[in-house]
Amino acid sequence: MDLFEKLSKLREKGLTDIKNSKTEQELNDARVRLLGKKGALTEILHSMKDVEPERRKEVGQAVNDARDHLATQIATMKQQIETDLLNKKLAAEKVDVTLPGVRPNTGVQHVINIMRQDLEQFFIGLGYSVIVGPEVESDHYNFEMMNLPKDHPARDMQDTFYVDAEHLLRTQTSPVQARTMEQHDFEKGPLSMVSPGKVYRRDDDDATHSHQFNQLEGLVIDKHVTMADLKGTLELTAKHFFGQDRQTRLRPSFFPFTEPSVEMDVSCFKCNGAGCAVCKYTGWIEVLGAGMVHPNVLENAGVDSSVYGGFAFGIGIDRFAILKYGVTDIRDFYTNDVRFLEQFKTEEA
Incomplete structure (x- = not known):
């Protein structure tokens, strides 16, 4: 068979295979059969030694024209196969944009944080500043x-809990007040x-107590501040x-840093003051x-x-949360049970 005829048939069959x-x-596989090291076109090149010199x-x-044409067709077909594969994949994985979206499962604020932020915003509205301080304090400022x-x-x-002889985990946030009084210029205003x-005390962990x-x-420090100012502030709080229907009362008490000292009670939420097991039949809840x-506290600062x-x-924020939401065990705030915490989801959260 003539070499040109053999090349023509190879080219025709190659295009069909592609x-x-x-x-x-x-x-x-078709590329290897046609253009590979042991492919049909390579065999024709090896037979060039049998061709008359004037025809080589x-x-x-x-042969070069046939190789270039076949290579071009292979590249074109590869692009076509990849395009078809992508179109099939897109058709199979298409999304119906008219379907409603899936709402993600978002977290919620902790109930204690909700209460704290509510308290902060309330007192900011009364003209108070919110000031925070270190949880590890010196004995000097804490006591x-x-x-x-x-x-x-x-x-x-x-x-x-003591860190060393002179440093401890604070038992109250009063040290922040002491530090602020030392730095405040009262001539410029009250x-x-x-x-x-957070505060810490060595306490038994039970339904109503926690070490944290x-x-x-x-x-509030100013000239001419009276007990009436305190009573009005506590009633508003x-x-x-x-609730606006809560009644309040003040009872004499003792605290080393105040004189006179009082405890505030509110009328029972359960019985509205009539007396029940919740308020121990007194009609009031502390x-x-x-x-x-106390003058000594002022002078110390x-x-x-x-x-x-x-x-x-x-104000015990945990206690306020217990009373407001009817929580029966303070430890529920710290066990990280999502089922418990999700009950306090707010619109903002």
Whole structure:
């Protein structure tokens, strides 16, 4: 068979094989058969030695033309196969954009954070500043500045966790108030502040107690501040958080850092003051402690107690949450049970 005729048939069959290839593997097999090191076109090149010298240039040009044409067709077919494969994949994986979206499962704010932010915003609305401080405190600021010298028996009620002989995990957020009073220039205006944060006390873990809890303490220092100012502030606070129909009362108490000192009760949410098991048949529930700032506390911070006075109060954020939401065990706040925490989901969360 003439070499040109053999080349023509090879080219025709090669184009047919390329056109009939349905997958990349079939196309690659055809490429190897035609253009590979042991392919049909390579065999023709090896037979060039049998071609008359005067025809070798002509035959070589024909072989090169056939190789280039086949290579071009293979590249074109490869692109076509890839395009068809992509179109099939897109058709199979298309998304119906008219379907409703799937709402992601978002987290919620912790109930204690919800209560803390609510308290902060409430007091900001009354003109208070929110000031925070360190949780590891010195004995000086935690106790001594609060009229609790080292031999004071009231320290036993706030026994806590010591880092060393002079540093401890704070038992209250009062140290923030002491530090702020030292730095405040009262000639430029009064001091109205709340100091929220975690506090620590060595306490038995049971349904109503925890070695760690959250507190928000308030302090107002100015000239001519009276118990009436304190009573009005506490009444506003109670009605904001427990409802406008709550009644309040103040009872005498004792705190080393206030004089006089009071406990505030609100009328029972369950029986509305009639008496039930929740309020131990008294009609009242204790919610916080407060009082007029002790002169020693003012003087310890460098404030002239003959000119300035004020009031202070301490709110247990966990206790407020327990009373507001009817939680029966304070430990539920810290066990990270999502089923419990999701009950307090808000629109903002």
